[in-house]
Amino acid sequence: MRTLFSENILSPSPTPVPRPNPFELLLPSSVPTASPNASVQSSPRQHEWLTQHSQSQQRAEDDAATQSSYVSDVHRGQYTLRKGNPRLLFMGLRKSGKTSVQKVVFQKMSPADTLFLEPTTHIETDSLQSFVTIETAEMPTHLSATSPDFDHHAVFSNVGAVIWVLDVQDEYLSSIASLIETAVFLAEHHPRINFEVFIHKIDGLSEEYKYDTFREVRQRVQDELSDLGHGDKSVSYYQTSIFDHSIFEAMSKGVQKLLPQLPAMETLLNKLCSTCRIQKAYLFDTGSKIYVATDASPTFLKDYEVCSDYVDVVVDIKQIYGWQHHGHARASDDEEAEVGESMVTYDQSGDTYIYAREINDHLSLLCVMGKGSSADKRVLIDYNVGILQDALLQVFKV
Numbered sequence: 001m002r003t004l005f006s007e008n009i010l011s012p013s014p015t016p017v018p019r020p021n022p023f024e025l026l027l028p029s030s031v032p033t034a035s036p037n038a039s040v041q042s043s044p045r046q047h048e049w050l051t052q053h054s055q056s057q058q059r060a061e062d063d064a065a066t067q068s069s070y071v072s073d074v075h076r077g078q079y080t081l082r083k084g085n086p087r088l089l090f091m092g093l094r095k096s097g098k099t100s101v102q103k104v105v106f107q108k109m110s111p112a113d114t115l116f117l118e119p120t121t122h123i124e125t126d127s128l129q130s131f132v133t134i135e136t137a138e139m140p141t142h143l144s145a146t147s148p149d150f151d152h153h154a155v156f157s158n159v160g161a162v163i164w165v166l167d168v169q170d171e172y173l174s175s176i177a178s179l180i181e182t183a184v185f186l187a188e189h190h191p192r193i194n195f196e197v198f199i200h201k202i203d204g205l206s207e208e209y210k211y212d213t214f215r216e217v218r219q220r221v222q223d224e225l226s227d228l229g230h231g232d233k234s235v236s237y238y239q240t241s242i243f244d245h246s247i248f249e250a251m252s253k254g255v256q257k258l259l260p261q262l263p264a265m266e267t268l269l270n271k272l273c274s275t276c277r278i279q280k281a282y283l284f285d286t287g288s289k290i291y292v293a294t295d296a297s298p299t300f301l302k303d304y305e306v307c308s309d310y311v312d313v314v315v316d317i318k319q320i321y322g323w324q325h326h327g328h329a330r331a332s333d334d335e336e337a338e339v340g341e342s343m344v345t346y347d348q349s350g351d352t353y354i355y356a357r358e359i360n361d362h363l364s365l366l367c368v369m370g371k372g373s374s375a376d377k378r379v380l381i382d383y384n385v386g387i388l389q390d391a392l393l394q395v396f397k398v
């Protein structure tokens with residue numbers, strides 16, 4: 001199939017993205033590297049290769065993982081999670097907001113309703129069935145990871161990331177002390193676990209105090225870790241609140257790091273953006289509003305917020321008219337089934353608009369189309385997004 005347009009319909013391609021990508025480095029010479037001017041469309045052959053490569057890598061990882069998981073399942077009792085899915089463990093002091101964060105992001109609870117949550121008294125696990133299963137667990141405050149009678153192997157062996165929720169509206173020095181103790185413990189016993197710090201309840205602080213607090217927490221933690229000989233331990237920090245988009249953005253970044261498909265998804269989105277002159281593209285998990293991948297161009301909070309609100313609208317409409325729809329998969333090249341898609345203009349000049357397209361029941365592609373990407377290129381965009389959709393479906397096909 002060919003696009004109806006000639007090459008010169010495209011505006012000059014943006015400069016190549018400097019960010020290193022392991023997939024690009026691995027491209028064999030037999031697979032042609034897409035040059036911005038070489039073709040109007042993304043190459044289906046290249047996408048196929050990328051997805052196959054990603055799948056075989058993932059299968060190899062899963063095989064290795066299943067074996068160790070089996071051992072831990074048999075011997076370690078209560079808290080064991082299967083390998084292969086992103087697994088998050090929430091930790092922090094009492095009433096820091098651990099349960100609220102999970103309920104708001106993964107269960108769509110209204111932030112106001114979190115006022116009535118019961119304290120967590122034992123390790124609670126939950127899972128979100130989506131494009132992959134995202135598993136979460138929360139550690140109650142009275143359990144200490146470092147205490148000698150605590151079976152830390154059972155708890156941490158399958159965890160991908162520990163999210164430390166630090167309440168900045170409370171006296172947070174004691175939380176920093178526990179955080180450091182836990183980070184050092186993990187660095188020594190479970191070094192492969194990512195450590196993320198949510199500097200939480202930031203909504204209660206004034207604009208300038210927000211940044212000062214963020215900097216102070218980060219500095220203290222870094223200094224103390226360096227003093228204890230773990231300065232190289234990578235810790236990520238986010239300012240979060242359940243009352244705005246910050247919690248979704250932070251959670252997105254935490255989950256992304258645990259997805260083996262991320263490099264393939266990013267490569268595909270980068271190619272789509274440069275081919276169709278898209279300003280910013282996000283791949284959203286439709287149910288939870290976290291984004292699982294984005295292209296390499298800079299992220300602006302406003303773009304993310306608009307796309308995220310748009311996903312909300314799509315979800316609300318789906319809840320009214322039903323989640324199931326027929327023919328989302330393209331049966332063959334000749335037979336193109338209908339796909340959920342829409343466009344909306346969102347700035348006053350009408351130059352910027354959002355292009356939304358369903359990839360499957362769980363994933364949605366949201367693109368911010370900037371100035372110069374007028375709607376008359378729509379056929380070209382539709383065609384390229386169709387190729388991306390096929391490639392993404394293969395990436396997640398087990």
Ligand SMILES: Nc1nc2c(ncn2[C@@H]2O[C@H](COP(=O)(O)OP(=O)(O)OP(=O)(O)O)[C@@H](O)[C@H]2O)c(=O)[nH]1
Binds near residue numbers: 092099101113
């Ligand atoms: N202002 C503000 N309050 C929040 C935020 N997140 C959570 N809270 C409030 O913090 C309180 C405690 O939240 P929980 O989620 O129960 O905290 P927790 O850490 O799970 O508590 P325990 O299970 O008892 O340790 C609730 O009243 C929430 O409404 C936030 O981002 N901003």
